[in-house]
Amino acid sequence: xxxxxxxxxRGGTLVDGTGAxxxxxxxxxRDGKIAALGEIAGSADRTLEVDGCxxxxxxxxIHTHYDAQILWDRNLTIxxxxxxxxxxxxxxxFGVAPTRPEHREMILRTLENVEGxxxxxxxxxLGGTDDWPFEHFSEYLDALEARGSAxxxxxxxxxxxxRMYVMGEASTEREATEDEVAQMQALVGDxxxxxxxxxxxxxxxxxxxxxxxxxxxxxxxxxxxxALARSAAGADGRVVQSAIGPGMLFEELAELQRRAGxxxxxxxxxxxxFGPEGHRDVLDMHRKLQxxxxxxxxxxxCRPLQMEFQFSTPFPLESLDLFAxxxxxxxxxxxxxxxxxxxxxxxxxxxDAQLFTMSWERTVVSEFRPDPGLDERPLAEIAAERGVDxxxxxxDLALESDLEARFRVSMMNFTESTVVELxxxxxxxxxxxxxxxxxxxxxxxxxxxxxxxxxxxxxxALSLEEAVKHLTAxxxxxxxxxxxxxxxxxxxxxVVVFDPETVACGPLERVRDLPAGxxxxxxxxxxxxxxxxxxxxxxxxxxxxxxxxGALPGQLLxxxxxxxx
Numbered sequence: 033x034x035x036x037x038x039x040x041x042r043g044g045t046l047v048d049g050t051g052a053x054x055x056x057x058x059x060x061x062r063d064g065k066i067a068a069l070g071e072i073a074g075s076a077d078r079t080l081e082v083d084g085c086x087x088x089x090x091x092x093x094i095h096t097h098y099d100a101q102i103l104w105d106r107n108l109t110i111x112x113x114x115x116x117x118x119x120x121x122x123x124x125x126f127g128v129a130p131t132r133p134e135h136r137e138m139i140l141r142t143l144e145n146v147e148g149x150x151x152x153x154x155x156x157x158l159g160g161t162d163d164w165p166f167e168h169f170s171e172y173l174d175a176l177e178a179r180g181s182a183x184x185x186x187x188x189x190x191x192x193x194x195r196m197y198v199m200g201e202a203s204t205e206r207e208a209t210e211d212e213v214a215q216m217q218a219l220v221g222d223x224x225x226x227x228x229x230x231x232x233x234x235x236x237x238x239x240x241x242x243x244x245x246x247x248x249x250x251x252x253x254x255x256x257x258x259a260l261a262r263s264a265a266g267a268d269g270r271v272v273q274s275a276i277g278p279g280m281l282f283e284e285l286a287e288l289q290r291r292a293g294x295x296x297x298x299x300x301x302x303x304x305x306f307g308p309e310g311h312r313d314v315l316d317m318h319r320k321l322q323x324x325x326x327x328x329x330x331x332x333x334c335r336p337l338q339m340e341f342q343f344s345t346p347f348p349l350e351s352l353d354l355f356a357x358x359x360x361x362x363x364x365x366x367x368x369x370x371x372x373x374x375x376x377x378x379x380x381x382x383x384d385a386q387l388f389t390m391s392w393e394r395t396v397v398s399e400f401r402p403d404p405g406l407d408e409r410p411l412a413e414i415a416a417e418r419g420v421d422x423x424x425x426x427x428d429l430a431l432e433s434d435l436e437a438r439f440r441v442s443m444m445n446f447t448e449s450t451v452v453e454l455x456x457x458x459x460x461x462x463x464x465x466x467x468x469x470x471x472x473x474x475x476x477x478x479x480x481x482x483x484x485x486x487x488x489x490x491x492x493a494l495s496l497e498e499a500v501k502h503l504t505a506x507x508x509x510x511x512x513x514x515x516x517x518x519x520x521x522x523x524x525x526x527v528v529v530f531d532p533e534t535v536a537c538g539p540l541e542r543v544r545d546l547p548a549g550x551x552x553x554x555x556x557x558x559x560x561x562x563x564x565x566x567x568x569x570x571x572x573x574x575x576x577x578x579x580x581x582g583a584l585p586g587q588l589l590x591x592x593x594x595x596x597x
Contacts (some may be wrong), residue, residue: 090117090526129172170226227590235277244359270512303450478537485536535559
């Protein structure tokens with residue numbers, strides 16, 4: 033019997049997310065869910081003819097920092113351009129809720145530093161610091177749901193805002209008391225019961241907040257983190273996400289998982305961070321832990337971690353003790369420090385010992401307006417031509433341009449053979465796009481189209497089925513998104529249609545479309561034919577199909593699922 037549907041996607045090759053072999057199949061959608069698969073004879077309100085294209089579940093990005101951006105950009109650009117239909121906010125312990133009114137400026141200044149975001153853009157986008165539509169995490173979720181979004185959103189409650197809510201400025205200075213930990217536990221439990229997906233934290237040394245202070249979560253004891261993880265698990269949280277650092281490495285994370293009884297996923301297992309072959313020991317450890325029932329899952333990335341920076345906001349260098357003084361200084365103060373021969377000498381003497389990811393040999397001058405002939409040239413090459421030290425050259429270029437010169441450094445994940453090993457290992461999950469953060473410094477929100485274009489088509493390192501599973505079912509499984517990640521009847525109709533022969537992530541572009549005219553890096557998608565969210569066509573052939581000011585199809589995934597599932 034012929035049936036009628038809201039949307040029919042005809043003639044494509046179904047890659048359903050499970051890892052099963054791709055097959056020719058139509059996809060029928062009704063009431064926001066997958067209604068039927070196979071050869072479908074029915075009619076529909078709208079039909080997409082997609083011969084020659086792959087039809088896959090909407091991609092899931094588990095590691096974003098859209099917590100602030102979503103309040104001024106309901107489309108969450110640029111993620112849906114690349115086929116992402118669900119995102120997880122609140123990673124690495126960061127977020128904007130819960131926040132007391134008197135702490136809003138501290139939160140914004142923390143995000144400014146640690147996530148490389150313009151303070152003026154944050155203030156403008158959130159309407160200053162006087163009129164936020166939320167204080168508690170539950171109110172933040174309600175505000176997101178009321179505003180609506182183009183794609184689906186799940187949110188972790190972050191350790192940093194929770195700690196700051198309870199301890200104020202002392203959260204950046206000391207460990208918490210038993211009473212303060214109890215207050216934090218109550219906040220985390222309330223957040224999870226309101227629909228939070230889980231809890232996140234960070235011990236990462238590069239996570240430096242306002243005035244050069246460590247972000248609040250870095251001052252916590254293991255017992256505090258364990259208490260908050262247990263609170264999340266007891267309130268039915270799905271996952272704990274942690275950025276690793278001293279006091280929160282593999283053994284501690286495994287013990288945290290055992291004690292709290294909740295999946296723990298950590299950021300990030302990147303190539304070149306553990307030496308030429310060190311990643312193999314880390315993978316072997318996690319395979320054994322998982323075989324013994326320890327749900328500890330490393331996040332990996334399919335792109336080299338490249339970061340653009342200016343010496344006005346030198347994020348790759350901020351973990352150096354030397355830069356504590358820099359972070360506290362104003363613009364002219366920074367220039368004075370950079371010109372000081374003693375500072376330069378100390379940076380040359382101590383920098384290499386402390387910077388295990390920053391390399392002047394892998395640094396490129398990405399933009400130098402006084403002399404564009406230097407653009408895209410290796411710093412070391414220019415330094416050799418001029419007979420100077422690369423550090424002196426970088427600081428001289430910065431000063432000559434009033435700290436406007438831009439540099440790009442390949443920090444980790446640049447050895448392709450290592451990245452292939454990471455992507456092929458069954459113990460990992462794909463993450464770390466950092467979409468919404470470091471907007472002027474990097475743009476990895478196009479990780480999905482990069483995976484499909486570079487690693488599947490060009491390098492043939494993964495099959496199409498393996499890559500799609502990396503982008504869909506695997507992150508849904510690890511992060512507990514129960515009605516997403518596969519194209520099966522009854523599940524949510526999040527779908528991406530792409531041409532396997534042309535799909536790719538385009539080159540980086542710098543635009544000024546953030547609040548207050550702040551700049552950011554973007555990358556456009558190639559070969560993405562259609563993006564469908566909860567049964568509604570959101571984008572087709574690179575063009576938005578809906579009014580950004582009108583109703584949008586994304587849903588708030590409270591507890592990892594929609595209310596109707």
